[in-house]
Amino acid sequence: MAIATSFDAPIYKVLANNDTGAAKGHQGGFVLPKDLEDYLPLLRNMTSPQRPTVDVEITADLFDGDDFLGTADTRYQYQTWGGVRSPERRITRNLSGLLNRAQGGDILIIERGIEVDDHYRFTLIKESSPLHSKLIRSFGSNRWGVLDQQSLPAKETEVIEAVEQIESTTKQPFSLFEHDANLTETRARKVARSRAFKRVVSISYANSCAFCGGGLQHPDGRFELDASHIVSRSLKGSDDIRNGLLLCKGHHWAFDNGLIGVTDSYKLLIPHVVRSLARNVQLVQLDGREISLPKNMDEHPAAEALAWHRRNILVV
Ligand SMILES: [Zn+2]
Numbered sequence: 001m002a003i004a005t006s007f008d009a010p011i012y013k014v015l016a017n018n019d020t021g022a023a024k025g026h027q028g029g030f031v032l033p034k035d036l037e038d039y040l041p042l043l044r045n046m047t048s049p050q051r052p053t054v055d056v057e058i059t060a061d062l063f064d065g066d067d068f069l070g071t072a073d074t075r076y077q078y079q080t081w082g083g084v085r086s087p088e089r090r091i092t093r094n095l096s097g098l099l100n101r102a103q104g105g106d107i108l109i110i111e112r113g114i115e116v117d118d119h120y121r122f123t124l125i126k127e128s129s130p131l132h133s134k135l136i137r138s139f140g141s142n143r144w145g146v147l148d149q150q151s152l153p154a155k156e157t158e159v160i161e162a163v164e165q166i167e168s169t170t171k172q173p174f175s176l177f178e179h180d181a182n183l184t185e186t187r188a189r190k191v192a193r194s195r196a197f198k199r200v201v202s203i204s205y206a207n208s209c210a211f212c213g214g215g216l217q218h219p220d221g222r223f224e225l226d227a228s229h230i231v232s233r234s235l236k237g238s239d240d241i242r243n244g245l246l247l248c249k250g251h252h253w254a255f256d257n258g259l260i261g262v263t264d265s266y267k268l269l270i271p272h273v274v275r276s277l278a279r280n281v282q283l284v285q286l287d288g289r290e291i292s293l294p295k296n297m298d299e300h301p302a303a304e305a306l307a308w309h310r311r312n313i314l315v316v
Pocket of ligand 1: 210212213248251
């Protein structure tokens with residue numbers, strides 16, 4: 001199944017014969033050049049001699065040009081071959097439906113999900129397509145890289161830096177706003193920060209909605225949860241855990257639209273005008289209930305943020 005998500009700026013690789021099944025002794029999947037590893041999840045413990053292969057599960061929507069072929073549960077791996085061959089990064093497993101259609105010289109476009117960052121889109125651009133010759137001209141002598149230098153995708157290292165930065169903010173006094181953040185930031189940096197915020201808040205709230213304890217789970221492990229900002233980013237709210245709440249989609253919408261507020265003693269507040277609508281019967285049960293909080297007190301929502309939300313967003 002394909003996932004509804006938006007994608008970051010693309011990277012590409014011109015496929016070699018040993019990526020397509022045409023070469024002898026083909027390993028399956030395609031080799032990912034080291035230069036592109038920054039656009040995939042981090043592989044940990046790569047130097048451990050006990051683990052000749054490290055890998056991470058990813059999913060990918062597969063396209064041949066505009067034709068959707070299906071979604072593959074695939075794997076990004078680093079293999080050392082026990083030292084007898086040069087180590088390589090490879091995306092392998094369940095890709096034959098795409099790669100059997102490919103020939104050496106075709107282009108593979110790779111895009112990473114923004115909200116769901118272990119989800120990718122792989123698009124094959126065959127040599128016969130008009131787009132192929134246009135792209136090849138723009139690549140010059142490069143066989144892989146970022147598709148458009150004016151639009152760089154976020155690097156995994158930027159996400160990790162942003163995670164560290166967000167985690168360190170709880171040691172500083174709380175600041176509700178980041179006034180200049182949106183004006184000076186690159187697109188890649190925004191994507192990195194938004195991924196980092198999601199990771200940090202998801203861990204902090206143990207993958208459960210702060211309001212109902214729920215959030216549906218997909219069999220592939222994903223949760224129906226958003227890292228929401230109490231003062232939203234569009235209103236220049238800060239990327240601080242204390243300005244965050246992990247919420248299921250329905251409660252995120254209700255909170256962002258002022259149908260739910262939170263008191264300073266962390267109790268849910270449903271205004272009468274909201275409760276009185278027949279449709280909102282499920283919210284009535286939440287009124288007055290205490291929210292779930294992170295174990296770490298330094299990460300609890302800031303009273304200042306909750307008060308701002310009640311004053312400016314909550315319907316009256
Ligand atoms: Zn919920």
